[in-house]
Amino acid sequence: MDSILRSTNFARVLAIILAVILWLFVTGDKITRTTPSRKVWQDVPLRVENLDQDYVITDIPTSVDLTLEGLPDDFEDLTIHELDAYVDLTGKEPGTHLVRVQGRPPRGLNLVMLEPEQVRVSIEVYHSDDFPVEVEFLGEPAEGWELADWVIDPESLFIGAPESIFEQVDTIILYVDLTGMRSVERINLTPLVFDEDGNPVTGLVIDPLEVAVRLVLERIPEQVVEEEVEEEKEAEAETESGN
Template sequence: MMEKFFRSNNFIKIIAFLLAVSLWLFVSGENAVSPAVERHTFTNIPLNVRNLGDNLVVVDMPDSITLTLQGASDAIAGLTPADLEVYVDLRGKDEGRHRIKVNGEPPPGVTIVNFSPSRVEVEIEELIAQQMAVQPRIIGSPADGLTVGEPLFTPEQVFVKGAASVMEQVEKIVFTVNVQGYARDIETRLPLAALDASGRTLDGLSISPSFAEVKIPIGYPSKEVQVEPVFVGEPAEGYLLQDFEVRPSHITISGTESILAGIDVLFTEEIDIEDFTDGFTVDVPIVLPPRVELDGEPYVSVKVAIVPE
């Protein structure tokens, strides 16, 4: 009887049913544990450098590449270029041009399908460091009648570092101040730049410090003039004014150009030597013309020598 059952259509139907159920359970299980897999291509992924030798610098290399990843949808979703690391390994590479394989480190749950390009041209040069003086670069003109004084700034020396081919073009390190229309001193913090012989800014250099603290005096023109003492009276009978010495003998004044053009000497207030029999030293105020300013103390020291005839 059992043999008859195994050979019957009912047995075959039961076996077919069980196989169908097993297949359905298998497929359902696969779908439950195997999330969807997808590929995604990211463009403009920054290309980094690893293991570059001391005193070397990369002067030419692609900034970015294209990267294709494969992985579960939930692993790829939300990835940005900032999450992706691609690089060239320059261990053991010297100066010159090299063709280097691109490497990468994929995020967890993701594999790298390909890089585009998979190899890049990299040019390496010697890294040069040099100490250089800072120079002011003044552009524009201050308000009418005013001039630019001697700039004051720190630092006066900086360290400049860069590729040998760029460093050999450096003519000077400058900060640039535009004084157009200014009627008062300028105090500011300005970036430093490297210029070539034609005055063009050179890129790809490190300047340390990279900023200068600057003070630019703005004022009237100045001029150095002599100071002469004015004596009144006469020494006592039998004595005479033999000599005198003025300290300082010259002073700096400022004013409009038209006023300064007519001044070559300034005088002191009167020094009375009436009936003197001995020499003396006295501080005497300087007489300033209208609209003239004095740089320094408003007086001079006058040493007077009075001797017998």
């Protein structure tokens, strides 16, 4: 056995075997790196291009799946933020449209497929206007106090929304709870928007989101007189007890 291991022929055969193994390893790695592969990216954000400035999207899928092809090195360090999927809404009017999804692959990669290939997009006219703020008071001030004056700022709010929602807007109400208040109070409150049936309306752009309220409360005159009389009685009682 030792003689076989020491023989020149065995050494040559072993060298050839090792060389073949090394060649296969290097060649295999080279083939892997030079052979294109495909990768599917899921939930790629779907964006919109060329939407008329007077319109707004009310319904559209938020993402699509995207299949790319390229060399392994081109996929290294690639993130979903570098992928681009979009719909082109050039010339699209209000309504629901079936629109082709498009994409732009990163450099060095090819776009193979988008799933779905088409999406439904709903478009509406965007409306906006200023609406006055109505104030409704709740509760009662502290005993012996009453509301003398109040000021809100601003007195109207900007409302914006798609047409189907904007048409529901009827009133903007600011509810002010006076419970336990006295003297001068300053508070910031969030107004609520209602339709003509008194139901809340959501999905609006409201600016500003809060209204500043300044409340001036004064002592009730009758209460002041009663307290003065009571104080005089207490003073007289103290004087008499002192004598």
